[in-house]
Amino acid sequence: MLCKQHGADLMFTEFISSEGLIRKAAKGIKKLDIFAAERPVGIQLFGGSEDAMEEAARIAEAAGPELIDINYGCPVHKVVSKGAGACLLQDVDKMVRLTEKVVKAVKLPVTVKTRLGWNEATKNIMEVAERLQDVGISALSIHGRTRAQLYKGPADWTLIGAVKNNPRITIPIFGNGDIDGPEKAMEYRERYGVDGIMIGRASIGHP
Ligand SMILES: Cc1cc2nc3c(=O)[nH]c(=O)nc-3n(C[C@H](O)[C@H](O)[C@H](O)COP(=O)(O)O)c2cc1C
Numbered sequence: 435m436l437c438k439q440h441g442a443d444l445m446f447t448e449f450i451s452s453e454g455l456i457r458k459a460a461k462g463i464k465k466l467d468i469f470a471a472e473r474p475v476g477i478q479l480f481g482g483s484e485d486a487m488e489e490a491a492r493i494a495e496a497a498g499p500e501l502i503d504i505n506y507g508c509p510v511h512k513v514v515s516k517g518a519g520a521c522l523l524q525d526v527d528k529m530v531r532l533t534e535k536v537v538k539a540v541k542l543p544v545t546v547k548t549r550l551g552w553n554e555a556t557k558n559i560m561e562v563a564e565r566l567q568d569v570g571i572s573a574l575s576i577h578g579r580t581r582a583q584l585y586k587g588p589a590d591w592t593l594i595g596a597v598k599n600n601p602r603i604t605i606p607i608f609g610n611g612d613i614d615g616p617e618k619a620m621e622y623r624e625r626y627g628v629d630g631i632m633i634g635r636a637s638i639g640h641p
Contacts, residue, residue: 452481452490482517
């Protein structure tokens, strides 16, 4: 609510397990509650099963958000070991299939949140951006770290800027990582040309 009152244009729910949702796990269902003041809001889903993600997207759509977001960025072992979150960065073919299924399952716009790649040697965000755009996502948020980096070291925005400036890319690109003040937000927006800035940790604790 504080973020909204202070001008956030778009917000997302915490990620919700598609597997949990299709089994009607109370935790997942509770996260589907949307308050009028939060709008426009996206419900974020994660999972490694194409069928579960497809079904969960329909359930999430019925909760009435403005959009559905898919998480391909979560680096934690519990998520990655189930083939979800950032794990999909290692299997772009599957990521593309899964995304296409979700896009086709719902009428709402579908957006994606991900990272630069799995690790330093495999930064594949350019391929990911082009292929996900081709299967119909409406916007892409990029966290400027690899999965291997977790949250360590400074976020690298150069590749985010390269994706934004790729003439093949026409969808909005939102940059994410280490933005902790209005000056930095403006500086990075101008330097890398992104369509929006996503704020994570700096919105918590001392908003
Ligand atoms: C405790 C914690 C929980 C997070 N949960 C989510 C999540 O559910 N979905 C998501 O897309 N990103 C999640 N993130 C990642 C942030 O959205 C963001 O990508 C990352 O922290 C880098 O941006 P920042 O430097 O602005 O925090 C989480 C990060 C932290 C530290």
